[in-house]
Structure formats: structure tokens, C-alpha cells
Amino acid sequence: ASDGPLLEVRDAEVAYGAVTAVRGISLRVEAGEVVALLGANGAGKTTTLRMISGLLPPARGAVWFDGTRIAGAPLSGPAPAAPPVRSAPAERAGRVSRGRHRDAARQRDAAGQRDVPGLPVHRVTALGISHVPEGRRIFPAMTVAENLAMGAYLDRRRDRAETLRGLDRVHALFPRLAERSRQPAGTLSGGEQQMLAIGRALMARPRLILLDEPSLGLAPLLVATIFEVIREINAGGTTVLLVEQNAAAALRISHRGYVLDTGTVVLEGGADDLARDARVRDAYLGGS
Ligand code: ATP
Numbered sequence: 619a620s621d622g623p624l625l626e627v628r629d630a631e632v633a634y635g636a637v638t639a640v641r642g643i644s645l646r647v648e649a650g651e652v653v654a655l656l657g658a659n660g661a662g663k664t665t666t667l668r669m670i671s672g673l674l675p676p677a678r679g680a681v682w683f684d685g686t687r688i689a690g691a692p693l694s695g696p697a698p699a700a701p702p703v704r705s706a707p708a709e710r711a712g713r714v715s716r717g718r719h720r721d722a723a724r725q726r727d728a729a730g731q732r733d734v735p736g737l738p739v740h741r742v743t744a745l746g747i748s749h750v751p752e753g754r755r756i757f758p759a760m761t762v763a764e765n766l767a768m769g770a771y772l773d774r775r776r777d778r779a780e781t782l783r784g785l786d787r788v789h790a791l792f793p794r795l796a797e798r799s800r801q802p803a804g805t806l807s808g809g810e811q812q813m814l815a816i817g818r819a820l821m822a823r824p825r826l827i828l829l830d831e832p833s834l835g836l837a838p839l840l841v842a843t844i845f846e847v848i849r850e851i852n853a854g855g856t857t858v859l860l861v862e863q864n865a866a867a868a869l870r871i872s873h874r875g876y877v878l879d880t881g882t883v884v885l886e887g888g889a890d891d892l893a894r895d896a897r898v899r900d901a902y903l904g905g906s
Contacts, residue, residue: 656902
């Protein structure tokens with residue numbers, strides 16, 4: 619554990635081919651916070667989350683989690699030259715398996731080596747970041763229980779008793795999932811699938827959960843439930859980075875927030891200040 623922020627994104631740029639979606643974003647999330655990432659469609663919110671979870675490499679800048687660089691190059695300070703990964707003598711001679719060799723290279727990445735785009739998603743998850751993507755990517759043919767078990771798979775500390783405690787915690791947050799345990803996940807309602815996607819992410823016992831538009835497409839009553847659950851998840855000790863179109867509701871449960879526009883941070887501050895800010899009200903709160 620480090621004294622700095624739990625998550626820090628420094629001057630990150632992400633491009634899809636010729637399209638630069640994120641242009642020099644810096645943000646931080648302290649342990650224990652709920653931080654909202656707001657902005658119009660296409661502002662770069664989803665891309666930012668995908669970079670943090672290791673799905674997309676930053677072309678520039680870096681992502682740090684709990685003092686470890688998980689993506690991008692260090693911005694300052696000399697880094698020792700990384701040995702060329704594929705030309706180690708032992709490997710050329712066929713004495714070291716590729717897989718083991720790559721694993722060693724990844725450990726060097728985590729220690730702060732240069733010229734590596736970032737850790738793969740499963741390593742980021744194992745460090746304690748779980749990502750709930752937009753559109754609830756659950757496994758529809760598997761049961762609710764099986765979907766939740768998949769979430770526990772990457773928890774390195776897992777043992778049977780821990781997994782069962784995790785399941786109890788998820789069932790306490792979402793009683794509906796307990797009732798529907800043996801049902802194929804594809805038969806759940808949209809709201810229940812969103813609950814399942816969040817529950818599955820929690821089974822990995824993340825320190826930081828990334829939520830992409832959790833309220834999207836839900837009936838108003840369920841929207842309120844989802845935001846209440848996010849508050850409970852945070853009260854239980856999990857730090858939250860929340861992407862939302864529903865700015866008013868997101869700011870009500872957040873400590874701080876960032877507003878993105880065309881790939882840059884245009885506004886940041888305490889949640890109450892942002893909710894009162896005329897620019898946020900006009901653009902995202904319907905001027906109300
Ligand atoms: P939304 O709420 O619509 O998802 P967003 O703020 O999350 O918006 P992003 O999805 O991060 O925005 O998109 C940022 C920019 O990158 C947009 O201009 C978008 O068109 C572009 N973009 C996103 N995904 C791709 C892709 N796979 N290929 C090319 N361009 C993309």
C-alpha cells in the first residue's frame with residue numbers, strides 16, 4: 619500500500635487508430651471515495667475506464683494503482699533499460715518456456731519498466747480493479763450462481779469459505795440474485811442483469827470498482843435502487859469510479875467528480891460544487 623491516491627491517471631492519451639478519444643486526461647481517486655466521471659456522449663468516459671482496466675493501452679501518459687504503474691510509461695526519472703524480451707539466451711536455446719518468460723517480463727512491468735503498454739486485464743483484476751462494462755456483459759446461458767462464481771475466479775486470496783462470504787455479501791446487496799440463483803442469467807430483466815454484472819465484479823473483492831453507466835436503460839425505481847447499492851458498496855469499503863449520464867443522481871452519491879469534453883477534463887471539483895455549477899447544470903442537469 620502507498621500513501622498516494624489509490625488510482626492516478628497522469629496525462630493519458632488513448633487513440634482508436636486515427637481517432638484520439640482521450641487527449642491528456644489526468645485524474646485521481648483516493649481510497650474510500652466515490653468519484654463521478656461525467657460528460658456527454660463521446661466525451662471519452664468509456665475509453666478512460668477501458669484504459670484503466672487494461673483493455674486499451676495509453677499512447678501517452680500512465681496509470682498508477684496503489685503506487686504501481688499498471689499502464690503507460692513513467693513520466694519522469696530514468697528507468698533502467700529493459701532487456702529485450704524475446705532474445706534471452708535461455709529462451710533462444712529453448713531452455714525456458716515462453717509462458718514463464720513472459721510472466722517474468724510482466725513482473726518487471728509492474729516494477730516500473732519503460733516501453734511496455736501495460737498489464738493485461740487479468741493482472742489488473744488480480745491487483746484489485748474490477749470493471750463493470752456498459753451493457754452488462756453477463757453470460758446469458760449460465761445460471762446466476764455460475765456467473766457469480768466466474769467473478770470469484772480471479773480472486774487470488776480465494777478459498778471456499780471466502781467465496782461463500784463474498785456470495786453472502788452479494789446476496790445481501792441484491793436479494794433478487796439469491797432468489798434467482800439457478801435461473802439462466804439471460805432470462806433476468808435488464809435491471810437484474812445489471813445487478814448480476816455488479817455482483818460478479820464484487821466477487822473478485824476489488825479495492826476499486828469501475829462502473830460504466832450502471833443506470834442506463836433502467837426503470838426509475840431501479841435507478842434509485844442501483845445508486846443506493848453503489849452507496850452501500852462504498853460504505854463497505856470499496857472505492858468507486860462511476861461513469862454516468864445521469865449526472866444529478868451520480869453527484870448525489872459521489873464525493874468528487876470530473877467533467878470530460880472531447881477527451882479532456884474541463885471541470886473538476888467536489889460533488890456539491892459541481893452540482894451547483896452553472897456549466898454542469900446547463901449541460902448535464904437539464905438546467906434545473
Ligand atoms: P458514451 O457514453 O457514448 O460511451 P463516452 O464518453 O464513454 O461516450 P467513448 O465511448 O469513450 O465516449 O468515446 C470517445 C470517442 O472515441 C468518441 O468520439 C467515439 O466515437 C470514439 N470511439 C469509441 N470507441 C471507438 C472505436 N472502437 N473505434 C473508433 N472510435 C471509437
